[in-house]
Every structure is written in C-alpha cells, then in structure tokens.
Amino acid sequence: MNRTAAHIVDQAIAWHLRQDEMAADDWAAFVAWLEADAAHAEAFDAIAVQDRLIAQVPFPAEAPAIVAANDDQPRRWWPLAGGAAIAAALALWLVPVATAPRLAAKTFTTRDGERRDVRLTDGTQIAMNGGTTLRLDPADPRSVRLERGEVTLHVVHDAAHPFTLRAGDQVIRDMGTTFDVTRGDGGLSVAVAEGSVLFQPDGAAVTLAAGQALTMTRGGRIVRGTIAPEAVGGWRDGLLGFDAAPVAEVAAALRHRYGIDVRLAGDLSKRPFTGMVHVTGAADRDIPHLADLIGATWRRDGEGWVLAERANPAP
Structure with missing residues (x-):
C-alpha cells in the first residue's frame, strides 16, 4: 500500500470513529470528503465492513494460569481456537483495502436546485428535494437518517421489520404509508398522505394518520395540524x-x-x-x-x- 492509499485509509478510519458524534457541519465536511475522490468512498465502505466483521468475532475467555515448576511467574495461555479467531479478526485489518467488498453508497446529497430519487432494496422510494443529505445504513435497509433537507417517502410496509427514519434525536416509525419530512433550522415537520406514522415511538408516541401533520420547534414544542393529503410532498409537482x-x-x-x-x-x-x-x-x-x-x-x-x-x- 503506497503512502497516498495509507493516508486515505487513515482518514476513513477517523471519519468512521466520529460517526456517532458528528454535528451538521461535520456531516457536510464528511460528504465533501466522500465526493472529492472515489477512493475515499471505497476506503470508508471497506473500513465499515471490517468493523462489523471484527465485532462478530467472540473474544476468547481467559484460560487458567499455568505455573511451570522452574518458573515463579504464572503464564497465561489462550486456547488455540480463540487464538485463531483473534488472528482471523486481525487479518481483516491487514488485508489491503482494495480487496474489501464494495458496499452501496451510504450517503446521498442534493445541492440547492437539484432533485434526486432513491430506491431502496426493499422497494421503498425516497424523493429528495434540493439541499438534502440522506444517510443509509447498509446493514439495515429499513433505516435511514435525514441529516438536513426534505424527503417524501413511499414506504413498502413490512410488519416484521418496521421502517424507521431518524432526524437528529427524533424518530419516525412507518406503519405503511406515504409521508413527507422536512428538517431545517426551524425544526422538524412531518406530514402524512397515506397510512400512518408513529412519531417518537419511545417518547411522545404521537400517531399521525393521512391528512395530519406535526411540527417540532427547535425548543421541543410539538404543534399538530391538518393538511390536504394531495398536498403532502407537493414540492415534487x-x-x-x-x-x-x-x-x-x-x-x-x-x-x-x-x-x-x-x-x-x-x-x-x-x-x-x-x-x-x-x-x-x-x-x-x-x-x-x-x-x-x-x-x-x-x-x-x-x-x-x-x-x-x-x-x-x-x-
């Protein structure tokens, strides 16, 4: 691996470690880094794959201490199978990034004035308005995160695996529906055209049916309202x-x-x-x-x- 490739890997690891604590400005910088070079996205996807594989390897239990007759200090030995598992896990980090499997893109962005349609593997369709950043989790195709902007979703219902959209600390769980979500400086807005959604299922647990809308201000105040179902996602038309x-x-x-x-x-x-x-x-x-x-x-x-x-x- 040359110095340039090694530097990209180091950057990818740094971005991966920061994912859970990044603010809006950090996400913008992260997206810019991904789009600057195809090698950046490839390296980041490879690191994500390796991280999940290592997490699946059980850490071996420590064997009892064995004291040799001519040794005053106890010696600890790892079981052979456990050592092999650790070696296999470590080997994942030593494999060149270029050989790691490539995942589908995790982050989608649109500039102001640009629109984009995204179709998920389960058939769910997402229309992205301009100025939007959407993040997908390759390990969970039924979960997306809206970093900023506006999306209209037509979700394929699966009672066994509910679809979840996260926007900041807020969670919206689909119950088989078409709905619109906007996240901006003023707060968060949700409007339902078909079916229903559950807003903050582990907190406020507000159910919105077709023709209903909700706005949460930056201060946390929730205001409910109504909307003509045909007007939901009207920006597309x-x-x-x-x-x-x-x-x-x-x-x-x-x-x-x-x-x-x-x-x-x-x-x-x-x-x-x-x-x-x-x-x-x-x-x-x-x-x-x-x-x-x-x-x-x-x-x-x-x-x-x-x-x-x-x-x-x-x-």
Missing part, C-alpha cells in the same frame, strides 16, 4: 404549502427549488405566512409572485434576489 410558517422558511423552499440566493431584508423573515405557492419553474416569474403574496418588494441583486418590507404609503 411545484406546489408549496405553508401554515403560519415564517417567510424565511418560504424563501428557503424557493432556494432549494431553484438553487439561487433569496435574501430577506429587515424583519420580513419573521413574518408568518399561510397559503399555497405554485411554482412554475421560472424564478423570474415565481419570486415576484411570492413578493406580491406576502406584501413585499423585490429586486434583483446579481444572480440572487432581495425581498423587503413595503414602505407604508404616504398619508
């Missing part, structure tokens, strides 16, 4: 629905849709907005329309847009 959402959230939805900068001046970002916004795919048309809906002014600023409060008309 250009239909964005908001219920007393801050305008900042509306602007973020357009940013994810078009991949352009939409800035809000003054206190406009905090103003609540309720309504449906139909986007046509043309930012030059949709952003001025949004400005009219929320009673704001708009202007171009290079490649981006700036929305601001309208001045009060003179008396």
Whole structure:
C-alpha cells in the first residue's frame, strides 16, 4: 500500500470513529470528503465492513494460569481456537483495502436546485428535494437518517421489520404509508398522505394518520395540524404549502427549488405566512409572485434576489 492509499485509509478510519458524534457541519465536511475522490468512498465502505466483521468475532475467555515448576511467574495461555479467531479478526485489518467488498453508497446529497430519487432494496422510494443529505445504513435497509433537507417517502410496509427514519434525536416509525419530512433550522415537520406514522415511538408516541401533520420547534414544542393529503410532498409537482410558517422558511423552499440566493431584508423573515405557492419553474416569474403574496418588494441583486418590507404609503 503506497503512502497516498495509507493516508486515505487513515482518514476513513477517523471519519468512521466520529460517526456517532458528528454535528451538521461535520456531516457536510464528511460528504465533501466522500465526493472529492472515489477512493475515499471505497476506503470508508471497506473500513465499515471490517468493523462489523471484527465485532462478530467472540473474544476468547481467559484460560487458567499455568505455573511451570522452574518458573515463579504464572503464564497465561489462550486456547488455540480463540487464538485463531483473534488472528482471523486481525487479518481483516491487514488485508489491503482494495480487496474489501464494495458496499452501496451510504450517503446521498442534493445541492440547492437539484432533485434526486432513491430506491431502496426493499422497494421503498425516497424523493429528495434540493439541499438534502440522506444517510443509509447498509446493514439495515429499513433505516435511514435525514441529516438536513426534505424527503417524501413511499414506504413498502413490512410488519416484521418496521421502517424507521431518524432526524437528529427524533424518530419516525412507518406503519405503511406515504409521508413527507422536512428538517431545517426551524425544526422538524412531518406530514402524512397515506397510512400512518408513529412519531417518537419511545417518547411522545404521537400517531399521525393521512391528512395530519406535526411540527417540532427547535425548543421541543410539538404543534399538530391538518393538511390536504394531495398536498403532502407537493414540492415534487411545484406546489408549496405553508401554515403560519415564517417567510424565511418560504424563501428557503424557493432556494432549494431553484438553487439561487433569496435574501430577506429587515424583519420580513419573521413574518408568518399561510397559503399555497405554485411554482412554475421560472424564478423570474415565481419570486415576484411570492413578493406580491406576502406584501413585499423585490429586486434583483446579481444572480440572487432581495425581498423587503413595503414602505407604508404616504398619508
């Protein structure tokens, strides 16, 4: 193994050890590292495989001490079978990374303005909106983690193996359904189109049926509401629905849709907005329309847009 390959392996091991403690910024850096070189993803997958294989090797029990007649110090001997098991486990770490089996990609990302569809091995389909990072566990195809962004899922029901989506500390368990989950700076939102989901099954245990929605703020406050089932995941068809959402959230939805900068001046970002916004795919048309809906002014600023409060008309 050359020095470059060894360095990549060292980096992959470091990322693997940090997985359970990484914050949002760390995940962004991790995804950037994976995408920088195909060898990075290959090395990381190989390390993950080796880690699971080693964990499956039972550590041998210690044999009783044996004292030789001419030796004052006890000697400890490992059983032959146990020693072979340890040697086999250690050998896994000595095999060149290039010979390890390649796993399917574990992390999927979309940039603002980009959309992607992912189909899992069990037939579950996940539509990813722009600005989304989704992590899959190769060892458990019925579990995914939403790091940020928005996804709409059509889950294949399996009563023996419930599908689980994790977003931060929150857990959403599917009971055979189509639902949408958004994770952003303002908190977490869940909306159900078909079937039902169980939110925080080991905590609040809130059941949401078709046409029901839930929002959890960053402070942990849970607000329940209703939504037209056909509006769930409406972003796929250009239909964005908001219920007393801050305008900042509306602007973020357009940013994810078009991949352009939409800035809000003054206190406009905090103003609540309720309504449906139909986007046509043309930012030059949709952003001025949004400005009219929320009673704001708009202007171009290079490649981006700036929305601001309208001045009060003179008396």
